[in-house]
Amino acid sequence: MSEAAFIALVVVGVQLMVPLLLASLGELISERAGVLNIGIEGCMALGAFFAAVAVTSTDSLIAGLALGLAVGVLTGIVLAWLYVGLGLNQIITGLMFTILALGVTAALFERYTQSAKGTLAPRLPIPLLSDIPWIGEMFFDHSILVYGAVALVPVCAWFLKGTWWGLRTTSAGENPSALDSAGYSVRLYRSIAVVIGSTLAALGGAVLVLATSGRFVSGMTAGRGFIALGVVVVARWYPGRALLVCLLIGITQALQFQVAAIDALESVPVDVWVALPYLAAVLAVVIGRRARYPSATTIPWIGQKG
Amino acid sequence: GGSDDSSSGSANGDGGGGGNGDFKVALMSEGAKNDKSFSNSVYDGASRAAKEHGLDMEFVGSLVTPDEFLRQGNSFASSGVDLLMFIHGGMAVQAREVARRFPDVTVCVGPVQPTPEEEKTDPPNMCYWDVQQQDGSFMAGALVAMMPGVDHIGSVNAFEFAAITRQAEGFALGARCINPDIKFTQTYIETWTDTDKARAAAQSMISAGVDVILSATDSAVVGIYEAARDASKPVYVIPSYFDAYEQAPDVILTTILHNLDGAIDDLITQAQGEGLEDHAVLDYDFVNGDVGKLAPFRDKKKAIGAENIERWQTEIVDAVKSGDLEIPGTVTTDPQLGSVGSGTKLDPTEFGCKA
Amino acid sequence: MKGGASAPPFRLLDARGISKGYGRVQANEAVDFDVQPGEIHALLGENGAGKSTLMNILFGHVAPDEGQLRVRGEPVTLRSPHDAMAHGIGLVHQHFSLVPTLTVAENVALGSPPSTRLVLKRREIEAQVEAAAESLGWSFDLDRAVGDLPVEAQQRVEILKVLAPQPEVLLFDEPTALLAPPEVASLLDVLRRLRARGKGIVLVTHRLAEVVAVADRVTVLRDGRRISTQPVGKITERELGEAVAGGHIAPPPPPSERRIDRSSPVIRLEQVVCSASRGHRALDALDLEVSAGEIVGIAGVEGNGQQELFEVLTGLSSPDSGCRRLNGVDVNDWDTRAMRRAGLGMVPADRKGSGIVGKLSVTENLALGQLAGGTDEDASIKPWRRSAGESRVAELIEAYDIRPADAGTHACTLSGGNQQKLLLARELSREPIALVASNPTWGLDVKARASIHQHIRRARDRGCAVVFTSLAMDEVLELSDRVLVIFGGRIIVDAMSTDLNVSNIACAMVGKRADESADIAQSFDQLLPTVGQANSGGS
């Protein structure tokens, strides 16, 4: 494999990582608070659709991000109401929400989406850093969206570990009655986590659109939300590890496009590449069987007993 | 030609004068009618025919499963359409079932050709249509190979099956017709819609030195535009079906117009006029149906070079028209371009290439 | 040592006419309750008497339907625990309210009053926690996840959490329920120290001995109503017990006089080693023999291998090395199903978790005990068949006095005592050759406990080999023919119950011989005077 091919592999891997990373961070925060949000695939699709609507009518990156974000917040509020407020079964609600959201975007897509625009998020080499041989090209010559997503990783980590909010959010997921008996509302902290989580997922969808000419295509999220569920388990609910896992998945997917450069890969059926991230998630769950969900995940909070 | 995005699927042809107002045609497709690609082109052709002849036309897109096609077809057939079109090469079985049940409805399926067995068992009201998609990509490949500085071309393909494979392989063969040493890279991304994956595939090709990329996928093509824009050297994209120039004027070299709209228009016109003969097979190719015509080069003329365009016109286009150059096919009788890798293995001189 | 008996000038916390209903259950009804500075006020009552409800009301966690609260004479309304904290009230919950994945410092921080700041200043918090811990003579590894700490350390974290905001009134809801005697002693010591600092303390407990040992005043609740409030000095344990239970308690029958043939034990463990999840040896070359017709009680501080011993004895896990025999046969690799088929009965500690199934009927729960058999014919109760064995079910309900006597009711609607009776009916109706039980009367009140003991004794008299573990030393002494003490995964004491007293056991439970730790022995003699005297008298 040539040097250029290797660099390309990593560059493409980093770009493929971004939407998945955002969705994974969203899922991670929500699960930390004890809510398993299987609806993030749906959040991504909605975020993508509305970002495209904004972009096609204003031609502005900011507008796309803003509408994607706003839709994420709204979706999050609805989901929080369902998961936390009403205490509905999270897995079933999430799955049905995804079916619903994919259907809605498909139905609306035929009607509203217009033609695409030019590049919205141009590359932005970071001065000095991008001059480092290899590394610079691989990691410091990307669009603002990539930097933004990666920058969110330490933010999330700090949010969870270094703030009072994070402390209480973690408690809501591990032992909600402890949080409750300390006088805080479990519902509030869980709802906020669901809203943040859905918003990040919607941003992931928006990024998907903004990174590719601002056009929504029905079905473009292609199961990323589901992969994110696996990523979170493999990353054991740590944002930093989620970054690594997503990067690894991104690079594995990018490898598929480098078969021409690597003879050994030529004979691998395409389907293997498609199945790989999912198989990896299964394997990770099996190997990391001690990977333990926050104890209260999927259990709705219905108030203090006894 | 752009389409009116906000129009509903049915175009009631009240404009056309002495048309046959009772003739109804319905089309069913996988893609949305505004997908700026395959289905969009089909929709445009059908609308044109409807307008011209004053027909009732309905188009339903975003169908997924074979039983959905079957039910939808049944629903249309029982609501009294005269011509029912399955815009999906894989739905012959479903089309046949509807044709059997509704002998008064002409049921067409394509792009596909019948196998000899099928021809024997089909009901008479069943018809097939096909567009020889390799013709256009062959000529595009030849044109690209003439461009200064192009020594490596690529193709981003959706799924691995004949209607897709022949496009990519034809592209490679066409290029090798001009430059036998040209490099060809292709990837199957197994999605019509995942734009990010298409972008990643294209990006990987570009980093490997590809100068021009053919899109043999569907709406995911927008990802390829983005990758081309992002490249540090000029890279061009050749989408298919629908002149998408405005979507990405900076990177689209030209579009291979498989003249789907023309073919569909022609088929509908024939059907509503004198009617299709029993067991009709309408096979459109470059010579008989302009399939594979390239969209205007516009500002890319410069990049291609005026003299190259001229050379291409005489050496390729005219040769094909005159029959001196015979582009191989994919049908049962001529399956040469149907398999992966054929475009780089076949010898172009056998088909009339000069080099 | 008893604290100030002189009446203080005012009440720190004063509750008048507190009532609280949950549906049809009246958890509290017109309860008056107060706490004075520098006193320990004990609160007693049966399960479900309303003790925790009262504590939650005093802590602002539950709003009373009626009643008035005063803090230092000022009427207050507590809308949330934050209000209570602001008024200087702290509550140590009955069930730990710790987050196991968070560190000690983080858990303490979680319990502190709300901060308007966003950033968690870890250093500051750690310093505060350290200072508070030092003042009580404790030290912690502040970075360790609380879930990795032993139970008594978790209890301390719970206390630190409550002490952090410097409350004047401290409510302790059954703080000793999960602790073994030595730890109880040190906890009671902390209570005395807090009292000495002038704090008002409420101690909720089921253990009468603790009340006698530390409390100044005691209030008894029954069915949500206050029965009495009186100084501890003037009341005996027996009177207290009767007040709690609302009647006279029969003394336990004397241990059986029968001769036991120990030549061929039913259950036999030889040099069994078993590692716990964290890697250390939970059972360390443990030997155990239980013969037909005897009850063997195993005492020990929680976490010394009782859980693993139960699992090995019942086939839930297999020994890593060593030998497990049932009636002389090597059954090392038998699973629970095989053990049950061979005639083993078992009563797990968490009856609602792995004992009975709440959403199944009484009949179905009884059938559960017969599932291990290979075929339908092995079972007399078959709810999946048309003739489910109703007569047998009715027989058992009567024999074990399960109330209500309705075969179709869901087990979750039975009270705790009846659930345990159902479990015993299920296990003993199979006439097992051996019965393995873990804390068989945990959480039960006095009457239910006596009934369970009676059923176990009857099984023994039929020739069943019974072995049970219990955290309650008095239960071990009372029920067993032979007493073992487990420490660090080994049996370190094996004696007839008549040869032992509480002091011996208490010392052994912390791995010391009696002469090594006279102070512990002394504190236990003081702690459990009646039981201690009864047994030392017999030796």
Next chain:
Amino acid sequence: MRMDSTGLASAPPVAVGSRRDGWWKAAPVRAAVRLAGALALTAGLMSVLVIALGANPVETFQALWQGAFGSPFNVGSTAIVAAILVLTALAFALPYTSGFLNVGGEGQMYVGAIASAGVGLSLAPSTPVVVALLVSVAGGVVGGSLWAGVVGVLRAWTGANEMITSLMLNFVAFALANYAVSVLWPVPGVGQQTQPVIPAARFPELWTNTPLNTAVLLALAVAAGVWWILRHTRLGFKMRVTGLSEGAARQAGVGIRGITTTTFLLAGGCAGAAGAISVLGVNGALYNGFSADYGFIGIAVALVARSSPILIVPAAVLFAALRVGSDNLFANAGISPSLGAVIVGSLVITLLATRVLRPTAGKG
């Protein structure tokens, strides 16, 4: 999903029937009111969406009804889709009864379809009808069974979370199906489908000129069989006990690993049979993307039916009618057929939100 001793949702409070209250507060009346409310809410939401899409809600609902039951053909279509949904619903309901979440019905159905297509197309054309059909169906059942068995075995021996593994294996199954149509048994010149199965391997017709065939009987028989297993066998009792309390089952001597694996094998068999129906009873070959989310809709069906194998049948008809009816939406109301998915999703969510449905995990 079973995550360490935790259920999905805690039990609903025991309803306290009180005779003093008026009849309008009686439980059945309140349930009916709730159901009506949920349906009205769904209809309202749909109407908003339909209007946003520029169509007439009344026409839309009429078209939906027409599409589902308006002609013998449509009735037949609904019945055959219902048969598929019955089976995918059972694939969720069985593990749910044992306390597991199988969200991999879609993938298990795919593998069942791949297997029965593989068997059905490689049989000699002269194979007798009964043999060919039985062998092909068995192929599908075994295929789905093994695919789900992977989930069961991983859960039983490594404790791997079955919700995640079954979900992920769906996508692997999709890739496998693509491999089957493009590499294993492609039709040259055409894409996206395998060669057709031999005619003898197809389900015999029940009602001429409609898609209704004997596959419907298979689905009903399987539903009855599952009901019988759960209610009237020792295995079924063990499965229910495991679902209600794994700890109690283990201590009662139930082999949890065996029950887990058996449950998933049975569930996968049901989903595999759904795949077989789609190949042998509907499409005649394996098509890429042949399922309109039938595996996922099966979850909704099972929930609405409260996992009862008997109630699953009418619930499947309801959802099949929605699914099939929505294919008529375009022709008769000018609306995207994607609305079908929207209706299914919002119906289930409103049923949950209005507490008409209260799924609880077994573990109690």
